[in-house]
Amino acid sequence: MSVTRDDVLRIAQLAELEVDEESLPTLVEQMSRILDYVAQLSAATGNNGQRPFVPGPDAIRFRPDEENPWPLAVGPDKLAPAFKGGFFVVPKLDQFE
């Protein structure tokens, strides 16, 4: 799986990483070699449908997606002059004009 100069520049943009023209040819060559090497995973048989393995405590792996109470000693409605429907009410911008 070879990558082109444009591929590397596009990925660098996604990664917020400046890549200078000088190092670009080496990066293209080395990334292509790395991706060629890891592409052998596609040729491996017998792993389709396998559930991903994640190490660590079960509590992390299977933590229920539950809404918890406010962790604050005082709720946000007490912290702001106006609080409505779960949001802080702020003045409209045109009121400052």
Added chain:
Amino acid sequence: MTGEGKSAADRLVKVKRLNALLTPVKELRKSLNEQASAARPTGVLYGMPVAVKDNICTLEFTTTCGSKILEGYRSPYEATAITKLKAAGALIAGKTNCDEFAMGSSTEHSAYGRSIHPLDKTRVPGGSSGGSAALVAAGAVPAALGSETGGSVRQPASFCGVVGIKPTYGRVSRYGLVAFGSSLDQIGALGRSVHDAARVLSVISGRDPKDATCEDRDPLRLPTVPESLQSFVIGLPREYFPSDLDPAVRRACDRAIRLMKEQGAAVREVSLPHTQYAVPTYYVIAPAEASSNLARFDGVRYGPRAEDVGDVRALYRKTRGEGFGPEVRRRILVGTYVLSSGYYDAYYRRAQQMRALIAQDFRNAFDRGVDLLFTPTTPTPAFKAGEKLNDPVAMYLSDVFTVTANLAGLPAISVPIGRVKGLPVGGQFIGQAFLEDEMLEAAYALERVVPATEEA
């Protein structure tokens, strides 16, 4: 200056030529003096100097991760492992050189210059915890902390002729360890002997409410040195002894296996059939996690910031482009690529599935009555500096025997088992999850009988 602090500082200064220590001498002496005065005399590690890899946060010294992007960075908090070491009376003996953000196998990818192998200056000490291994091997400290994502404690331990332990994932808190690959990272210990490394591991292990990935378990209890290996069944995975294995490494392993048999161990061949996919699996998962973890280093929150930039995105790009070295840039790009739309399934999902099969291989071997596995730690002894710098895949393959334990979250230890033309060779035990005590017993027994400094 107090006795312990002064002698620790003197020994570290003597091996300055190794470029293994990043902390300036003056700062080190001052801190060691203060720490020695404050250390608890009742602690189990009282007065023991422990050097610390530079990706573990300390209050006493800067934490740069061997990177320009964190030059001069001083963490406002310290790692739980450091707090526990200090509570046990240990002295934090400076920060050690490493591959940038722990990405590398030679400590050549440090922004602060490469570290030198203590026995041969033309060779590398391994990596990424190469500075820690070199200092222990040179006798500057009895023990050091390193970190593992794919073998970064065991591989340099093997190259330098010291002991390196990687605990089970979840055995040691990662709070304060700068994240690289969060599903793989663990803090490990290096020592002159199994006992030195195990003592440090025992102190830093155990529950920590600050790290949700740390298991709710008591600290590791150190086993006693066994009389023999009578009750042990040791598996030899055939995939770790390929026909092209360095003949001298094979000789050293054969000798260690013979000595274990003489100690009463039952030895049997086993198979871990997905081993051939371990390195490609690792080099998809680790860069993917790294690309996410390293997104935070943008010149706004940490370290130096690029100048003369037009807007905030240009600031991010220029700071990161200038601050990260070539290996880190390469891995961020590979990681971003394998996570990007259109490639996620082909690379990342596939690698996650393969990781499950690799972990299953180990479970199958242990289910068949094997207590531990024994393998070479590395395919060759320490290689020459520069030899693999321009060939990332060749460099990655030096981790071929170590990455599997990280992928499966298992404990493993490298013990010196002989020399090849004067260079150390390590043998590795891989244990069952949270059975470090069993693994340490076997390591104690092997260490006692193997002629670790003799040619194999």
